[in-house]
Amino acid sequence: MDFFKYLEDDLNISLNKQQMEALKVSGKKVVLEACPGSGKTTTLVSRNAYLILSGIAEPSDILTLSFSRASARDMEKRFYSLFGSLIHSPVHFSTIHSFCYGLLKYCAKKYILHVPELLEGKQDGRKLKILRNICFSTSNEYLSDDALEEISNGISLVKNKLIPPQNYKSEYRDFPLIFEKYERYKNTNNLIDFDDILSLAYSVLKSDESICAGYAARKFVHVDEAQDVSLIQHKIIELLSKNGSLFMVGDTDQSIYGFRGADPEYIVNIKKIYPDAKIIKLEINYRSTGCIVEMSNNFIMRNAYRHPKRMETFNEKGKYPEYIAVKDSKAQVSKVIKLLADEYKKKTAAVLYRNNLSGIPLVYELIKNGTPFYMRDNYSSFFRHPVIADVFNFFHFSQSPEDIECFKKIYYKMGAPFPKTCISYLESIDGRYRNIIISLFDVYWKNSYMQEHLFRIKKAMKKIRRSKPSKAFEIIMNDLSYGEYIKRNAGFSTVFSTLKQLADGAKTMPELKKRLMIVKKEIERSYRMSSDAAVCLLTLHGSKGLEFDKVILIDLIDGHFPSEKSLDNAAAAGKRMLYEEEARLFYVGVTRARSEVYLIAPEKLDGKAVNPSRFIKRFLDPVCSFPAHWN
Template identity: 40%
Template sequence: MGFFGVLEKNYKINLNNQQKEAVTHTRGPALVLAGPGSGKTTVIVSRTAYLILELKIKPENILTLTFNRAAKIEMEKRFNRVFSDLISGKKVRFSTFHSFCNLVVKDYEKMQGKYLSRIEGNEESKNNKRLILKEIYENINGSRINDDQLENLINDIGIIKNKMIKNIQEFETNIKNFSRIYNSYEEYKKANLLMDFDDMLTFAYVILKKFPSILKKYTGRYTFIQVDEGQDLSKIQFEILKLLTGPGDLAGFKEKNIFIVADDDQSIYGFRGAEPEYILNVEKQFGGCSFYYLNNNYRSTANIVHVSSNFIKNNTRRYEKKHSTCNEYKYDPFIIEARDQTAQYNFIVDKVNEHLSKKRDSTIALLYRNNISSIPLAEALDRNGIAFNVKQNKLFFFNHWAVQDILAFLKFSLDQTDIDSFSRIYYKMNRYISKAMLEYALKAGYKNSVIDGILKDSDLETYRKMTLLNVKSEFKKLSKKKPFDALNYIEKNFNYFGYVKEYCDGTGLFYDYIYSLFGVLKVMALKCKKITDYLERIEEVKELLENPSSESRVTISTIHSSKGLEYDCVMMLDMLNTELPGESAIDLAREENKAELLEEERRLFYVGITRAKEYLYLIYPNFRNGFKEERTIFIDEVLECMRVKTLNDIAEGMIVNHKHFGKGVIAAILEENKDKVIVEIDFNGVRRKFDLIMCLEKGILKIY
């Protein structure tokens, strides 16, 4: 019995012909283009066993590199679960790219007798990356950096390292004095023998290049290298791979036994420095590269496979593929138009309950482009008794300065002695209250209101006293308003966003983003009757997102964090042009003919829709934050894929089901063109005419 016979009989692993071809690749470079749900992990694990059992390669000579720790753990577990009883002795090494590079750095440290401190992962340490950058930013710019800006700063530093950018001055960023901050940060680390996460890559690259003895240690040990998620490689990672695999006179061997599994259609980490070009041009990097295709999708229904594979063909910078599946046709993607955000959440709640009632162990994913969408979604789910877990939620919303400002208005309305809240907002509400007035109140003292302390100043002009009395009265009235009305008052009467606009113009922050935070607060306020209830609810939602249910079958996640996972039902919400692909991506493609960003956003949408096994809902609200929104152009592209398939398949005699009239038969095709198909359907002798495309889009008709 051969290797594949043993896999099938003993371990129930039945590989298809494409998978077998990839598994039996032995020498030289190879690129395996693995589509969604095509069993790429099974291929890597099986090939590892094939190398050991059939080719007698020693386990310690095989290195498998993964994109993240979760993938490393899953692959290692799966390999050991299946093959541990067949392979004894030394273990195969499964490692994240960063962990491997850290090993290289440790070898260098040992050689030099100098040791670096790692400054990520320990938030309590004073040598913490975030604290160091905060201090450097404040020293250079004379102001504190907020959480959003800090995240952007860290991300931009990562891009510099991953893309190996040398001219920092020409790097485009919204961070004030970025090059000075970057250089100061690098100097600080060097002076204090510190290393961050990105340095693991850059240091390892330099060490492997400058110290042949260390390079030879790894090229001699790992004669077979496998890479998972190759489309997510950055330039620095690709350069490290090239060092580890040749040329022969440097690395110590001539064969470049590198086996890369990738899907260029799922390259979605451009913001981290990943670029699909390295995979698209792999033959230039590794001459004589063999290509293998894993086209069969074991995950999704035929409907979803057909739509997704045709949808991604709108991208031009990609390998051509022929995705297929043996799964049956079931349901086309459901396109859901909601009046506003509240209607969107109501639909989601109803559908989640419907799916769970039909099948209690059904897995459901609620996916969104940006983390901010998780807040009103979590609130709606919890309010309706639906438990959920959160996938890798990185959320700064509740600590954002603008959110804290709005809450300070509300808190001060309830307690006018709350000096902390008043100190946040006194100069942000268009009432001409100065810092000197605040300081006077602190010295003079007050009993019922901070404003009473200011009014004790005998030098105040009469008109100022009248203004202050009005402010005191305003806050008293504000405390009695419903939360939603109170937020409107803060916006319109206190003109808070006039201050925000001016602040954004001066700092380069995005006003629209900050106003969107206010929109989230307003959505959450709709169901609360009192400000006290509203403030409590915000704390409850914060706790929910920080400590979600781990047992729930419902997962809320960004599309990025859902990559590599699958669910029976996927609902993608807030599918708007402003969210995905984003207006900047559309503008760059239309006005400057630069489609790179638009194509990455299309790949992200593709990742989202290919998580679905059976049900896929694409949901968009017509209005958000009171403004009319346009649904994402990607929904139009999905509809076009569905329309083309319908036009190709439509024929007289086909059975259909109408939402109101029940089952019928297409008796005649009366008109057929690019925009519409008019059919006549026979319902038990009664014939009716319909615009087939429109009825299918609205879910009124279903074709069997």
């Protein structure tokens, strides 16, 4: 059959010259650099079909791997919807992790071994619970879910980059010890995590020649999302493709998972690794308008660490992306709601953000407006965060100053150096009818320093009792010195700020609690919805691979996005890797849009003046003029 005629006449797929080359190319190592909206998935599944229907390969000769489950499922679904009537034998589509797990189960069956229990997956949060206990036993410190996630990512990065844990520069001094204890715990309890699947599979392929020969027998290995593949995954892919042809599809401009060990360096330096490697580029964007394509192009070309390419489109020019400065976070929410209005009924729309908590204040307003929405995350860690418990405990204690159990949860968070002995004293007296602060005045009647603290706390509690929630938050932060406590804990300030935004307009703390429950319930419900049917609230990382008519980027604040850490690294040591990854993340966000892009930056955050993200100017130049103080 004439495959290309079949594509055009029967499937209405007309390939451009670059896509056609990608289907036909031969060679041991090929990289397909595919810009956003260039039809890479259609190209990859069509290549699979071309090889089979042209008699070059049998279905069993082709292995197609991807970084994410969504991508693997999408490719498989697309392949069979297009070519299922012609190709009846199965073609293997899989994530790299799933493929390696299958390899381990095969080895266990062959050698009559037991595969350890998988720690992650069905039991959400189990890994973090184990790490929390290990961290507490190591440093006697309670860590938030955000901090534990950071440590978890560090462990993953160490394994994916194949580096010793002591060589990893972590913000946590005890990281090597935590790493060692975590490994020991898994070994003792016969557990493995996702990263162990890769490590064990790599070890088997390196050491067992018969198994490696069997798994490397395929003629063609295709890899999607190659820019997100880690060093250990590349090493596994090398072994699987050593006897055949390796075809990698990716975009160095969309590599955004460095914190997990993703290694775009492999693709950027492919010619150094394999001098005879071929590089093909898909540079035509079929998704976005001319303005979005042109400005995205100019933005990303300032990155040094990339394969040079220039994105083009045949779409109409369309309207220019728009920058919107708003007074504060409250005004930002109002502006987003106005931009969405009833358009979700006619157009697809997404609100994208760097920090995963930025979407929560929007949820309540969308609920009030009756706007359906979809969130990919269920945000369970936010609703069980200790900061939320603290806020309600402060309020409860202001209403019930005799509650010793409540006081035990907050006494060390109010800027007063209460020793643990004061708790023992309070428990020894009949405090059912006694105000705890008054009781402590009796203890410290000779200590003027402690009396000052007690007067401060007593006064603050009285004010909290009489205040609306929004005012109570200020009293808790400033008068109770809770602000000093949360500064010492990573991520706590963001949770406090998010809860404060939700409290806006609530008349009482019980009303705020009810509001929280409504938001929690609706987020859990939206989590089960289809992303096609509603306004999508997504992190920039979570938006990858998706597209919408209208895209709104929020919280574009310098020091947040790009982060302070990436700016410091770039300025102090000239290390631009982290900064360039954040630029790629911005690029991923704006290239999700078909026709409209809005960039929103609050002028104040928690009452303090902030600067808009430097990415706004870099993206909009020379369309807009900006104040001289902008970076």
